[in-house]
Amino acid sequence: MSTKEKTGWIVGGVLIVLYCLAPIAWIVSLSFKAPADLSNASFLPTTPSTENYATILTGNASELFLPALVNSFGICLIATFISCVLSMFAAYAIARLDFPGKKFILGTALAVAIFPVISIVTPLFNLWRQIGLYDTWPGLIIPYLSLTLPLSIWTMSAFFREIPWEMEQAAQVDGATTWQAFRKVIVPLAAPGVFTTAIIAFFIAWNDFVYGISLTSTSASRPVPAALGLFSGASQFEDPTGAIAAAAVIVTIPVVVLVLVFQRRIVAGLTNGAVKG
Amino acid sequence: MPRTTNHRVRSRAGRTARLLGAGAAAVVAASGLAACGSGDDGVPVLNWYINPDSGGQAEIASRCTDDAGGRYTIEVSQLPRDSPSQREQLVRRLAANDSSIDIMSLDPPYIPEFAQAGFFAPVPEDVAQRVTTDVVQSAVDGSTWDGELVTVPFWANTQLLWYRTSVAEAAGLDMTQPVTWDQLVEAAQGQDVRLGVQGIRSESLTVWLNALIESAGGSIIAENSTDPEDIELGLTSEAGVRAAEVLRDVSASGTGGPALSTANEDTTATDFEGDQGGFQVNYPFVYPRAQAAVEGGTLDQAVLDDYGWALYPRVDADTETAPPYGGINLGVGAFSEHPDFAYEATECITSTENQAYYFVSNGNPASDTTVYEDPDVLSEFPMAPTILESLQLAKPRPQTPYYSEVSGGIQREYHPTASVDPEQTPQDATELIEAVLRKEQLL
Amino acid sequence: MSTTTSPPTPRTKAEPAPERHTSDRAKAERKLGWLLAGPALAVMLLVTAYPIAQAFYDSLFDYRLTDPENRSFTGLNNYLVVLTDQLWWRSIGVTALITVVTVAVELVLGFGLALVMNKALKAIRPVLRAAILIPYAVITVVSAFAWQFAFDINTGFINSWFVWLPGVDSTTDWFGDFGTSIFVVCLAEIWKTTPFISLLLLAGLAQVPEVLQEAAQVDGATWWQRMRKVTIPNMKAAIMVALLFRTLDAFRVFDSIFVMTAGANGTETVSFLAYRQTISRLEIGLGSAVSVLLFLTVVGIAFTFIKGFKVDLSQARGDS
Incomplete structure (x- = not known):
């Protein structure tokens, strides 16, 4: 490859990286602007200030933000965990077993994935307030499954198809039952796929907004994206731009870390589950 | 088969599972906390849903908790920033007959809707008498629906x-x-x-x-x-x-x-x-x-x-x-388990002293006319007399x-x-x- | 028992075996299959099929949450109200506009990104991959706020940076009218979802047989000819799947509208309309009718894609 071509690639790469990171850099920069500096009409703060972080972590908005952060982590992790367990079984059945209705399950997953969330939020809200799930953790975890399950089932089925099943058969020949073969042989082999699926499912749950604003009303279960809209400035009429920016940065940190550490797996998971010729 | 890779992943997955377990334990703890309507020692907890401010209502809540001398405590929960969303949140809970709503900070235009839907506990006559004495007319109007006082005037903007x-x-x-x-x-x-x-x-x-x-x-x-x-x-x-x-x-x-x-x-x-x-x-x-x-x-x-x-x-x-005319009036939830305490608390919250404190510290003008004679208020807000004059001329939005x-x-x-x-x-x-x-x- | 070759696909009645043995085994396998997949299926149906059925039922009533006593059956009247209201058609138009613009731009941009990633130097590939995943992983609401603050007349820097562009000066109010608001909304959506499309296309690119490319090159085909005759036809499945999923996703756009414009200047989308009728206005009946219509529209789009464009999802989803 010629030097010229190399330079071309590097320039292209830099452009792509800039494109991807510019809005993130902007919100980080914004979060370090002091309230009076917010309208300085430039990208960077005049003098960096951590005032906004103080507001959301220890100040005025901390009572809103900190419980929301706990809720977001807790609810998303539990939803991710449940959907991984459920889809692990389902994906095994789909990839491995022969039973009627397999197509139906995949079709259902597809239908659920394209479902407009807004269409079901009102009936869920009505049901939840009748049975007492409104504004509780399970009240969000259950609908989150509708977001995470379909994708988990596809991604995991795709991963499971690549597992060398001969090993399971070998185990069965050695006298293990189907269940034992599954548990002893397949589970360890499947762990990377499950783990990748978990990351992607977590992203999806973490991203939710509609359920978060519709099915919660207090710090008992309100997740961060919904809490962002509730911040206020020094008085109710002042815009909370700085606090929102700081909170936005904090909720972006976990996903950035996950992306940096597991990028190869995430890409494999996303493409595996979606396109498999 | 690259076994080593799998082992590494398995141990990582194990850690994740333990984390999840801890998370699940936290849920149980959190939901247990959220569920209780009264404190561990049996003292009723009044939940006050407040609009966002600079911390003034939280401070007033703690002052009134002190005033109650251990008979009840007041805890604040924050509502969204704009008043239509505040209304949405409250209505959703009240439509579910939520008994955890004791006191609500309400933007006046939504008061008739709440009153009509039966979301307020009736204001006791003696309370109504006391909380409308020396109060600007616009705030009294804003607290009234169908000829009856349904909320307690708090501050008036x-x-x-x-x-x-x-x-x-x-x-x-x-x-x-x-x-x-x-x-x-x-x-x-x-x-x-x-x-x-x-x-x-x-x-x-x-x-x-x-x-x-x-x-x-x-x-x-x-x-x-x-x-x-x-x-x-x-x-x-x-x-x-x-x-x-x-x-x-x-x-x-x-x-x-x-x-x-x-x-x-x-x-x-x-x-x-x-x-x-x-x-x-x-x-x-x-x-x-x-x-x-x-x-x-x-x-x-x-x-x-x-x-x-x-x-x-x-x-x-x-x-x-x-x-x-704007501001906030206090409604007591129809499904509250302690409406009597709640009304007592609203009287404390809207006391002349607390309104003056709220005015000076948070910049939210009082509905109580005597506050405008307070020297602290006058020195912090030299325009206080103009505000009072404006409040006396102010007209509410359609009720x-x-x-x-x-x-x-x-x-x-x-x-x-x-x-x-x-x-x-x-x-x-x-x-x-x-x-x-x-x-x-x-x- | 079947002899499995790679790729391992479950066989149906692969080999004749002793009869009683097979049927017992098949029965056990069937049972296990339902046992394993059943819970996931049940949860999925429970959180979607039940609510949509309930939404349909609610849509037949005149029902306001703050006025439960006056709930009354009105048949299909709510649908009549929605379908004769220009607000509905306008929001359909806005949603379609956002969908077409974002999906078209994303497809082109995503294809470009995929080509670069496919060919990029080994050294920079991980960097690109990580960078490209970041917009995908960032919360939509956060992205919407970032773009909104950037373009906002008070907190933004866009006006001062791009003052040299015709039509932009320090007083350009991006959220002040329809065109510019939609432009910023689309920009945010495109930024956020292009990476996903490009990853799908990248996987498609990897499936184009290298041999064909080389043969075309030997035949003296130009880059553009190879692209048109070899690369794109071989990626058709991947492209269609990416299109379908992004189209349905874009059609549900809600978060960005909620954060950036809240529907001002006629920028309301169908999802936002449904949200406002039910959650804000508490008109459960009317809002449910909007929800059901939105659902039917989405189903219609999916159906058109699958039947009209012959998107083979079973192939694309590895369900061979």
Whole structure:
């Protein structure tokens, strides 16, 4: 490859990286602007200030933000965990077993994935307030499954198809039952796929907004994206731009870390589950 | 088979599982905490749902908890920032007969809807008597529905006309006399400064239009009724058309700045602090806001010293102005397990002392007229007498259980304000709102 | 028992075996299959099929949450109200506009990104991959706030940076009218979801047989000819799947509208309309009708894609 071509690639790469990171850099920069500096009409703060972080972590908005952060982590992790367990079984059945209705399950997953969330939020809200799930953790975890399950089932089925099943058969020949073969042989082999699926499912749950604003009303279960809209400035009429920016940065940190550490797996998971010729 | 990889992953997955276990334990703990209506020691906990402020209501809650001497404690929960969302959250919970709502900080326009739906515990007569003594009339009106006091007046907000003394002088305006919108537009254009108004498509727009109509001697709702189909609107009345004219003229003059159609209270205040600041109609928070900016070193003391204030502008020179009325009143939830304590607590919250504290610390004016004699209030807010005068003239927004439909319809038709047609827009808005109330149209 | 070759696909009746043994085994396998997949299926149906059925039922009533006593059956009247209201058609138009613009731009941009990533130097590939995943992983609401603050007349820097562009100056109010608001909304959506499309296309690119490319090159085909005759036809499945998923996703756009414009200046989308009727206005009946209509529209789009464009999802989803 010629030097010229190399330079071309590097320039292209830099452009792509800039494109991807510019809005993130902007919100980080914004979060370090002091309230009076917010309208300085430039990208960077005049003098960096951590005032906004103080507001959301220890100040005025901390009572809103900190419980929301706990809720977001807790609810998303539990939803991710449940959907991984459920889809692990389902994906095994789909990839491995022969039973009627397999197509139906995949079709259902597809239908659920394209479902407009807004269409079901009102009936869920009505049901939840009748049975007492409104504004509780399970009240969000259950609908989150509708977001995470379909994708988990596809991604995991795709991963499971690549597992060398001969090993399971070998185990069965050695006298293990189907269940034992599954548990002893397949589970360890499947762990990377499950783990990748978990990351992607977590992203999806973490991203939710509609359920978060519709099915919660207090710090008992309100997740961060919904809490962002509730911040206020020094008085109710002042815009909370700085606090929102700081909170936005904090909720972006976990996903950035996950992306940096597991990028190869995430890409494999996303493409595996979606396109498999 | 690359076994090592799998082992590594397995141990990582194991750790994840343990983390999840810890998370699940936390859920149980958290839901246990959230569920209890009274503390561990049996002392009732009153939940007070507050609108966001600078921490004043939380402080008042703790003061009143102390005052209760261990009979009950008050805990605050924060509602969203804008009042329509506050209403949404509360209605959703109350529709579920939620007993955890004891006290609510409510924006007055939504009070009739709550009252009509039976979401308030009735106000005991003696309480009603006490909490309306020495209270500005607009706040009492705002707490009343269908001839009955249904909430407890807390603090009362109103917009003033803020001006830069230097600009007013240069324009030759005598600010000791009432001024009209036309005069202000002319002065702002002549001096090349801004006349800050809130043209954003939100409650702020309804506030502005309502003040204009009331100032012109009309009302958004001409004939009120509890039946949505019998409500008669006054938008097309002479006063309604006149209000639309002023709205259009102010907006089309360009003095509202380039972003008028997204201007809210905060952006208006920012503009007023800036180089082009001349006039603005806004709530009293602009004053402590500017003081904070001076302390923070981003605003010149000279600018703050230049601040002047007067009553809200008139529509017609010889008709008294009707400034916006806002603020917060306290409702007691119909499903509360301790309505008696809750009403006792509202009396403590709205005590003269606490209202004065709230005014001074958070910049939210009191509804209790005696607060305006407090020397602390007068030294912090030199414009307090003007605020009181404004509150006595102020008119609430239309009081109807269908307020959101009325306000939403107005916002849809009158936004952007610069393209309002005084002949057509009131007519369109009336037709839209009537159709929406008959449920023949979406909003 | 079947002899499995790679790729391992479950066989149906692969080999004749002793009869009783097979049927027992098949029965056990069937049972296990339902046992394992059943819970996931049940949860999915429970959180979607039940609510949509309930929404349909609610849509037949005149029902306001704050006025439960006056709930009354109105048949299909709510649908009549929605379908004769210009607000509905306008929001359909806005949603379609956002969908077409974002999906078209994303497809082109995503294809470009995929080509670069496919060919990029080994050294920079991980960097690109990580960078490209960031917009995908960032919360939509955060992205919407970031773009909104950037373009906002008070807090933004766009006006001062791009003042040299015709039509932009320090007083450009991006959220002040329809065109510019939609432009910013689309920009935010495109930024956020292009990476996803590009990853799908990258996987498609990897499936184009290298041999064909080389053969075309030997035949003297130009880059563009190879692209048109070899690369794109071989990626058709991947492209269609990416299109389908992004189209349905874009059609549900809600978060960005909620954060950036709240529907002002006629920028309301169908999802936002549904949200406002039910959650804000508490008109459960009317809002449910909007929800059901939105659902039917989405189903219609999916159906058109699958039947009209013959998107083979079973192939694309590895369900061979």
